[in-house]
Structure formats: C-alpha cells, structure tokens
Amino acid sequence: MRNEARFWFDLGPMEAIPKRGARTVRTPRREIAVFRTASDEFFALENRCPHKGGPLSEGIVHGRKVACPLHNWIIDLEGGEATGADKGCARSFPVKLENGRIYLDMGVAAPA
Amino acid sequence: MRKKLVVIGNGMAAGRVLDELFRKSPGGFEVTVFGAEPRVNYNRIMLSPVLAGEKTFADIVIHDEAWYAANDVRLRRGETIVAIDRVNRLVRTAAGAVEPYDKLIVATGSMPIIIPVPGAGLPGVVTFRDLDDVDAMLAAAAGGGRAVVIGGGLLGLEAAAGLAAKGMSVSVVHLMPTLMERQLDPNAGYLLRCAIEGRGIEVVTSANTKSIVGDERVSGVLLDDGRILPADLVVMAVGIRPNTTLAKNSGLDARRGVVVDDFMRTSDPDIYAVGECVEHRGACYGLVAPLYDMARVLAGQLAGEEGAGYAGSITSTKLKVTGIDLFSAGDFSEGDENDEVVLRDPARQIYKRVVLRDNKVVGAVLYGDTADGAWYFDMLKKGLDVGPMRDTLIFGQSYQGGSPLDPTAAVAALPDDAEICGCNGVCKGTIVQAITGGGLTSIDEVRAKTKASASCGQCTSKVETLLAATLGDKYVAGDRRPMCKCVDLTHEEVRQQIKAKELKSLPAVMQELAWKTSCGCPSCRPALNYYLLCAWPYDYRDDYQSRFVNERVHANIQKDGTFSVVPRMWGGLTTPDELRAIADVADRFRIPTVKVTGGQRIDLLGVKKEDLPAVWAQLNAAGLVSGFAYAKGLRTVKTCVGSDWCRFGTQDAMGLGVKLERLLCGSWTPAKVKLAVSGCPRNCAEVTVKDVGVICVDSGYDIHVAGAAGLHVRATDVLGHVATEEAALEHVAAVIQMYREEAAYLDRLYKWVEKTGLERVRAAIMDDHANRKALYDRFVISQRVARRDPWAERAAGRDAREFAPLAVLMPVAAE
Numbered sequence: 001m002r003n004e005a006r007f008w009f010d011l012g013p014m015e016a017i018p019k020r021g022a023r024t025v026r027t028p029r030r031e032i033a034v035f036r037t038a039s040d041e042f043f044a045l046e047n048r049c050p051h052k053g054g055p056l057s058e059g060i061v062h063g064r065k066v067a068c069p070l071h072n073w074i075i076d077l078e079g080g081e082a083t084g085a086d087k088g089c090a091r092s093f094p095v096k097l098e099n100g101r102i103y104l105d106m107g108v109a110a111p112a
Numbered sequence: 113m114r115k116k117l118v119v120i121g122n123g124m125a126a127g128r129v130l131d132e133l134f135r136k137s138p139g140g141f142e143v144t145v146f147g148a149e150p151r152v153n154y155n156r157i158m159l160s161p162v163l164a165g166e167k168t169f170a171d172i173v174i175h176d177e178a179w180y181a182a183n184d185v186r187l188r189r190g191e192t193i194v195a196i197d198r199v200n201r202l203v204r205t206a207a208g209a210v211e212p213y214d215k216l217i218v219a220t221g222s223m224p225i226i227i228p229v230p231g232a233g234l235p236g237v238v239t240f241r242d243l244d245d246v247d248a249m250l251a252a253a254a255g256g257g258r259a260v261v262i263g264g265g266l267l268g269l270e271a272a273a274g275l276a277a278k279g280m281s282v283s284v285v286h287l288m289p290t291l292m293e294r295q296l297d298p299n300a301g302y303l304l305r306c307a308i309e310g311r312g313i314e315v316v317t318s319a320n321t322k323s324i325v326g327d328e329r330v331s332g333v334l335l336d337d338g339r340i341l342p343a344d345l346v347v348m349a350v351g352i353r354p355n356t357t358l359a360k361n362s363g364l365d366a367r368r369g370v371v372v373d374d375f376m377r378t379s380d381p382d383i384y385a386v387g388e389c390v391e392h393r394g395a396c397y398g399l400v401a402p403l404y405d406m407a408r409v410l411a412g413q414l415a416g417e418e419g420a421g422y423a424g425s426i427t428s429t430k431l432k433v434t435g436i437d438l439f440s441a442g443d444f445s446e447g448d449e450n451d452e453v454v455l456r457d458p459a460r461q462i463y464k465r466v467v468l469r470d471n472k473v474v475g476a477v478l479y480g481d482t483a484d485g486a487w488y489f490d491m492l493k494k495g496l497d498v499g500p501m502r503d504t505l506i507f508g509q510s511y512q513g514g515s516p517l518d519p520t521a522a523v524a525a526l527p528d529d530a531e532i533c534g535c536n537g538v539c540k541g542t543i544v545q546a547i548t549g550g551g552l553t554s555i556d557e558v559r560a561k562t563k564a565s566a567s568c569g570q571c572t573s574k575v576e577t578l579l580a581a582t583l584g585d586k587y588v589a590g591d592r593r594p595m596c597k598c599v600d601l602t603h604e605e606v607r608q609q610i611k612a613k614e615l616k617s618l619p620a621v622m623q624e625l626a627w628k629t630s631c632g633c634p635s636c637r638p639a640l641n642y643y644l645l646c647a648w649p650y651d652y653r654d655d656y657q658s659r660f661v662n663e664r665v666h667a668n669i670q671k672d673g674t675f676s677v678v679p680r681m682w683g684g685l686t687t688p689d690e691l692r693a694i695a696d697v698a699d700r701f702r703i704p705t706v707k708v709t710g711g712q713r714i715d716l717l718g719v720k721k722e723d724l725p726a727v728w729a730q731l732n733a734a735g736l737v738s739g740f741a742y743a744k745g746l747r748t749v750k751t752c753v754g755s756d757w758c759r760f761g762t763q764d765a766m767g768l769g770v771k772l773e774r775l776l777c778g779s780w781t782p783a784k785v786k787l788a789v790s791g792c793p794r795n796c797a798e799v800t801v802k803d804v805g806v807i808c809v810d811s812g813y814d815i816h817v818a819g820a821a822g823l824h825v826r827a828t829d830v831l832g833h834v835a836t837e838e839a840a841l842e843h844v845a846a847v848i849q850m851y852r853e854e855a856a857y858l859d860r861l862y863k864w865v866e867k868t869g870l871e872r873v874r875a876a877i878m879d880d881h882a883n884r885k886a887l888y889d890r891f892v893i894s895q896r897v898a899r900r901d902p903w904a905e906r907a908a909g910r911d912a913r914e915f916a917p918l919a920v921l922m923p924v925a926a927e
Contacts, residue, residue, distance in 0.1 A: 011919050020631070020657040023918035034918060038631050039297065055673040058661040060634040064451075067634040069661040069669050074634075098394075099368075106921070 008103035022057040033057035043077040044095040050088025121219030122147025125387025132411030150190035163274030196362035222352035222388040231324030253278035257344035268349035283314040302619035374421025439485035442475035471499040484508040538564040603856030639857035649894040662742035678741035683769030684712030693734030711748030729907035754791030763808035765791035803861040818862035832878040849891035
C-alpha cells in the first residue's frame with residue numbers, strides 16, 4: 001500500500017543507532033544523518049553543519065540537540081536550526097519509528 | 113425481546129463497559145459474561161498489594177456476587193470460549209456449550225510473555241498475571257528461599273518488592289541498563305534502583321537470561337555472561353501481549369491486537385473488542401486508564417448514543433510499591449535545557465522533571481515526591497499554557513500565585529534559625545554573625561570559619577547569596593566558576609564528590625550533585641566521563657557517546673570530515689619495515705597527504721572514515737599501534753639521540769623516552785600530555801616547553817613539569833633531581849597520576865600546576881615518598897585496563913557499525 005507521496009524506506013531496527021548517537025544514510029544527492037536521543041526519539045538531518053559543512057553525525061547528542069564536531073555549533077535536531085547566536089539551518093527529513101524499526105521518507109530525501 | 117449481549121472475558125475492561133452500559137441504558141440487554149478465571153471481576157492492578165500482604169482478595173473485588181444478581185448478568189465463570197461462529201452468531205465453550213448473541217464483545221485481555229529459553233516450563237517458573245499466580249508465589253514464599261524476577265519493569269518490580277516483603281531473598285534481572293526504562297528517564301531509574309537495592313533486593317541490569325536451570329524443578333537462572341543466580345522461584349514479568357487467538361481463529365482482523373476503529377468496532381459489525389486485547393490506531397495499551405476510556409466509548413455505542421469516538425490515550429504510570437513514590441506521564445524524552453525544568457534534592461532523594469514544549473507541559477517524571485503528578489498530568493491533557501507560572505512550576509500546585517521572589521530577598525527573608533548547610537548543620541544566624549563579627553568577605557573565609565558549604569558544596573550558591581545580602585555592595589563575588597551551566601559546583605568539587613560519595617555512573621553523579629539538566633551538555637558530559645573513568649577504572653564503563661568524535665573513533669577529524677591516522681613511533685624511533693608499511697598503506701588507500709609531525713612521527717591525512725578499520729589492520733600487521741594523536745591522553749615522548757650516538761649525551765635519552773612512552777601510553781588524562789627527554793642540557797628535544805620532561809645530566813635526571821608551547825608559551829619548572837632511570841620513570845608517572853586525579857577537565861598540566869602551586873606538587877612527589885609510591889601504584893593499576901590498542905580492537909570488529917553507514921541508496925540502472 002502506497003501512502004500518498006510518501007515512500008517510507010526501512011533503515012533497520014532502532015538498535016542499529018546507539019542512544020545519544022547517529023548513523024548516516026548515503027543517497028545519490030546527499031548524506032543524511034539519522035539521530036537517536038537518550039529517550040529513543042529519531043531525527044534526520046542533512047549531514048552538513050550550516051556553518052562549514054561539518055558532519056553532524058559525529059557530534060555529541062544532548063537532549064534534542066547535536067554539537068557539530070568541527071566548531072561546536074549547536075544544531076536543533078527537530079528543525080535543523082542553529083541555536084544561540086549562530087544562524088543557519090541544516091535540512092531536516094521526515095523519519096518515523098514503527099514497531100521498533102526506523103523509516104526515512106525517501107520521497108523527500110532521495111526523490112526519483 | 114431484549115437483545116442478547118455476550119461478553120468474552122471478565123476482566124476490568126469488560127466490567128467497566130457493563131457498569132457504563134447499565135447506567136446509560138438500564139435493562140437494554142440480556143447479558144451473559146464468560147470468564148476463564150473461576151471468580152468474579154476483581155481489580156487486577158491491585159494484585160501487587162495482595163502479594164505484599166497489604167490487601168486481601170476481598171479488598172480488590174470490583175463486582176461481587178450481588179452485583180451480578182442485581183444487574184441480571186449471567187456470569188459463566190471458569191468457562192473458556194474456544195470459537196465464535198460468526199455466521200450463526202453464537203459462541204462455543206471448551207465444554208461444547210453454545211450461546212447465541214446479537215452483539216458480542218471480545219475482552220480477552222492479554223497474556224504474559226514467556227521468554228522462549230530452555231527451562232521456561234519447569235515447575236517453579238511462574239508469571240504475574242492473575243490471582244492463581246499470586247497464590248503460587250505466596251506458596252513459594254512461605255518456605256523462604258531465593259526468588260529471581262526476570263523483568264525490571266512495573267510488574268517485575270512490584271513482584272520483587274512483594275516477594276521481598278514476604279521474606280524471600282530476591283534478585284531482579286533486567287535486560288536494559290536502567291529499570292523501567294520505558295516509563296522513567298535514567299535519572300529517576302537510578303534513584304529507583306537505589307531504593308530497590310535499599311530493600312535488600314539485588315538488581316542485575318544489562319543482563320540477558322540464557323536459560324532456566326533445574327532438574328525436576330527450577331534451581332537457578334543462567335545469564336549470558338555465564339553467571340548463575342540460584343532460585344527456588346522464578347517470576348517472568350517481561351511484559352504482556354494482547355490475547356488475539358480467539359479473534360484470529362474467528363477471522364477477525366487482528367495484527368498485534370484485535371483491530372478496532374474509534375468506536376471499538378472490529379471488522380465484524382456485530383462484534384466489538386475492548387481492553388488490552390485491542391489495537392487502536394496502531395497502539396496497544398497495558399494500563400488501566402485507556403481501558404476505561406475505551407469502555408466509555410463502547411458503552412455509548414451499545415446504548416445507541418452518538419458521541420465522539422475514542423482518540424487514543426496519553427498514559428501515566430505509578431509504581432505500586434509502598435514507600436517508593438514514582439510517577440511518569442506523557443513524553444519525557446530528552447528535551448534541551450530550555451524546554452525542561454528539573455529539580456533535584458539529593459538529600460531527600462527527590463527528582464522532578466517537567467518537559468515543556470511551546471509553554472505547554474508535554475511530559476513529567478517525578479520521583480520521591482509525586483504529590484503533584486495529577487496536577488501536571490491534568491495540565492498536560494488540557495494543553496494549558498504554563499508560561500506565566502514557569503518559574504515556580506516545578507515547586508508544584510501549592511506554590512502558584514503571588515509574585516516571584518528575588519533570590520537575595522528570599523534568603524534575606526529567612527529566619528535566623530533556617531538551616532543553610534545541611535551537611536554541617538549551619539544556620540543562617542551563625543553565618544551572618546561570622547560575616548559581620550569576623551569581617552568575612554569571601555566564600556572561602558565563610559567555609560573556614562563556619563564549615564558552611566565546606567562539605568558537599570551544594571549550598572555554595574545559597575551562602576554566596578547570603579554574603580551578598582549581608583555585605584550589600586561590599587561583596588565582590590569570587591572567581592569561583594561552576595563546571596558548566598548544568599551544575600553549581602566547580603570541576604574540582606565535582607571530582608571530590610565523585611570519590612567521597614562513590615558515584616560510579618553518569619546518572620548517579622547528576623542526581624547526587626543536583627544537575628539542573630536531565631542528561632548534561634557537550635561540556636560536562638566528556639568531563640564527567642573522564643572523571644568517572646579516572647576514579648573507577650575497573651567499575652565504570654566508558655560512555656562513548658559522551659566522548660568527542662576523535663576519541664570515539666580513535667582518529668582526528670579534519671575540516672572535510674575525513675580523518676588523520678598517526679601510528680606510534682616509540683620515542684620517535686622507527687624502522688625500514690615500519691616505513692614501508694606506512695608507505696604501502698598510503699598507496700593502497702590513496703592517502704593524499706603524508707606529513708612528519710612535531711612529535712617525531714608520521715601523520716596520514718585524508719583517510720575516509722569507512723577505511724579506518726582496514727588502514728589500522730594493515731598498520732597493525734606491521735606492528736604499528738595507535739599513537740593516540742586524537743586523545744586527551746599521552747601523545748608523544750620526543751627524544752634526542754642521547755648517549756647512544758651524541759658526543760655530548762650523558763644518558764640513554766632514546767631508551768628512557770621509549771620506556772616512558774610504553775609506561776604511559778593509553779592513559780586518559782584531563783588534557784593532552786606531551787613529554788620529551790633530552791640527553792644533555794643543550795636540550796635538543798625541547799623538554800622545556802613540554803607538559804613533563806626529563807633533561808639528562810651527568811649525575812642523573814632533572815624532572816621538568818608545566819611547560820607549554822601553544823596558545824600559551826611557558827617554560828617548565830624543575831620539579832627535582834633523581835639519580836636513576838628507574839626513579840625517573842616512577843617520578844614522572846606519579847606526577848601524571850596526581851594531575852589525572854586532581855585537574856579540571858581540559859586544563860593542561862601547566863594550568864593545574866599554576867592553580868594548585870608548584871610547591872604542593874613538589875612536596876607530594878619529591879618529598880613524600882610514600883605518597884609518590886601510592887600515586888605510582890594507582891597509575892599502574894589503572895593502566896592495566898587502559899593499555900590496549902584501540903586500533904587492533906576495532907580492526908577485529910569492535911564498534912563495526914561506527915564505521916559503516918546505516919544504509920546506502922544508489923539509483924538502480926534504468927531498464
């Protein structure tokens with residue numbers, strides 16, 4: 001059953017990503033970082049810090065934020081916005097958890 | 113003729129449907145209830161107090177015999193329905209009896225999950241679901257002995273507490289690292305564990321049950337790690353699963369549970385389902401509140417009312433163990449510090465956390481004081497704007513209203529006999545007298561004079577406020593800097609408390625030292641991880657998610673997201689074979705830049721993350737190991753050639769350098785540590801700008817400390833002189849251990865020496881021989897677990913997922 005324009009791609013079980021951590025998903029156009037918080041919330045952002053393109057997937061996840069490993073910009077996982085005085089936004093993508101598995105909306109992340 | 117309503121199941125959901133139905137439409141149906149259990153409807157969630165001996169069965173009966181008679185309900189207890197004939201609209205019992213229906217309610221509830229391990233069927237293994245289970249447990253408990261409860265959730269803990277109250281010696285085995293992880297955050301989980309252990313119950317977390325052992329009946333539980341927990345009784349309380357067998361066999365649509373719409377209708381228009389057996393909008397519920405919501409909707413349907421359907425439930429949880437107060441509701445997942453309010457009172461074992469989004473309560477976790485649980489839950493369900501009371505929200509309902517107090521005014525308003533320092537029992541009056549009478553102006557003076565805030569330090573900010581209130585403008589706040597915005601204590605104070613209170617985990621530190629955030633920040637988490645690792649090298653498990661990327665992946669991240677790889681060259685020495693191996697790696701992995709570093713070794717720059725394990729494996733094969741060039745730890749020991757070759761050399765500088773590097777390698781330190789050894793005072797190895805160094809002279813070895821040559825340039829101080837190479841090794845390791853144990857995270861060694869004083873370090877290392885020996889011994893002990901090659905471990909497959917993408921999506925070639 002195709003759910004409208006959405007194409008939920010199964011990324012695997014939630015345990016594949018450590019709590020307070022991230023893993024990457026590579027698509028032809030971009031790399032996406034999928035984050036898991038301490039309490040099992042999942043978020044997906046383009047794996048590029050809006051500052052100098054640092055790989056956000058390598059940052060320290062705290063609360064609903066991640067600290068970019070290059071220059072410590074703090075990026076909000078929910079919308080990808082830089083917090084504090086910094087300005088910029090990493091693109092975010094729809095992701096969901098269902099029956100313990102993570103799904104990324106490839107209709108948005110990697111359109112055909 | 114009245115319509116026939118048949119109910120399969122006599123649990124709490126079914127009972128509530130009938131209660132509501134009889135109120136809305138008295139006498140509307142002729143009702144028959146089939147219950148598999150041979151008894152009337154009782155309150156299943158109160159089985160724990162029955163087990164604990166606090167209540168009897170009579171206390172928890174919901175509908176007694178008289179109720180069934182008064183409402184003209186035929187209760188067919190002990191009769192199990194085995195089939196639904198949907199064509200002829202009748203149900204069939206196990207004994208073969210049939211009963212016709214016009215409307216049917218499936219309320220078959222749920223089944224306890226039995227984990228499929230060998231021995232699960234042995235006598236003495238029970239679940240915790242109905243009164244028969246409780247009777248079985250009580251019978252076992254009567255003989256004393258040992259019980260193992262598998263499952264550290266709500267049900268498991270209630271069972272464990274009940275069995276312990278009955279005199280059994282109880283262990284709880286839980287798969288996850290913290291108890292009740294689905295209802296509690298790790299902080300509340302920590303407090304809960306303390307309380308459960310306080311009752312003499314052993315808690316074993318991160319433990320997977322491999323099998324249940326015993327010949328004729330259970331004798332123990334075997335864990336994955338090989339441990340056997342002896343047991344006369346094993347309680348499986350790992351969860352429940354909707355009981356859908358009958359519905360599925362009857363062809364009703366069922367997935368995890370029996371699928372119902374918002375009006376509790378199944379795929380058959382004459383059949384409804386309610387309670388724990390249903391799946392509504394993808395969700396199954398195991399708590400009582402949602403069952404009651406469903407029951408109300410279903411009763412309305414049966415009574416022919418038009419009303420809003422069931423829209424799903426937000427649930428809250430309370431643990432029913434006497435003396436442990438715990439509440440959780442809604443979404444208490446990690447928020448950032450702007451979106452949550454946290455209150456911790458370590459002395460009273462209280463933790464409260466209210467999570468806000470857009471000024472609305474979306475979740476709450478309360479431990480120790482749950483009086484306001486219902487209030488928060490109510491605001492959560494109503495979606496009230498709590499912005500105006502945000503400042504006092506965490507104190508609870510009774511603190512609302514009135515204008516907020518300025519903290520200085522609040523302290524000034526305290527009576528003289530108000531206790532400020534709980535550890536040393538110091539009252540406000542005593543402190544004020546000491547300030548005015550003794551002319552005190554600083555927090556340190558107040559500490560020295562009155563002992564206030566001299567122990568755990570948590571009242572420090574209160575004492576400072578008191579100083580400000582007493583002295584007015586004359587008070588100049590000291591340069592005492594809290595570790596980060598998550599806590600009021602300094603780095604040094606946190607380190608002292610970790611040792612003094614024997615805190616051995618991140619949640620333990622955060623609770624006992626009153627952290628103001630639920631899971632820290634990128635500044636305090638790496639610091640705490642280091643402090644715990646240093647304090648408890650054998651007990652603490654390194655938290656990789658609290659480490660900066662370089663230390664997590666054992667390589668240095670570069671500006672383009674690639675990494676650099678630096679193998680050790682002990683003392684700056686290498687061999688043709690090593691150089692060939694490095695050259696081969698650089699060729700094979702197309703490494704773009706190969707550079708000689710300032711620390712006398714070779715840096716391979718531009719390595720892709722997924723190539724790291726293969727690069728390491730190839731370097732390992734040539735005997736090269738991680739150089740820790742990425743670590744807050746020992747980096748390099750730079751040497752000159754010394755007496756081996758140099759005509760001025762006085763001692764074997766290369767040999768000592770190699771020995772030092774082998775002794776110190778792998779240790780984690782507050783900041784990076786660089787060493788050097790020079791063979792004569794000409795100092796070609798530039799010892800005088802290193803953290804620690806040795807300059808060889810004719811008569812022995814001068815030990816240097818506290819140099820720097822980065823952002824800050826500082827020449828070393830000479831700590832002292834020793835005669836032998838062996839003594840030099842011991843002195844250097846002792847200095848590094850003292851630095852490891854005392855310094856604030858990210859303070860380089862020179863900074864620590866400047867803060868603590870060179871004389872103090874000299875006295876501790878050069879003069880106090882017993883102390884130096886003890887420092888050296890502690891260093892050697894901690895090195896036993898630290899001195900491993902992280903590259904070899906990862907080349908062999910450890911943390912493999914760290915180095916591979918979760919998924920790779922490439923376009924499929926067009927046909």
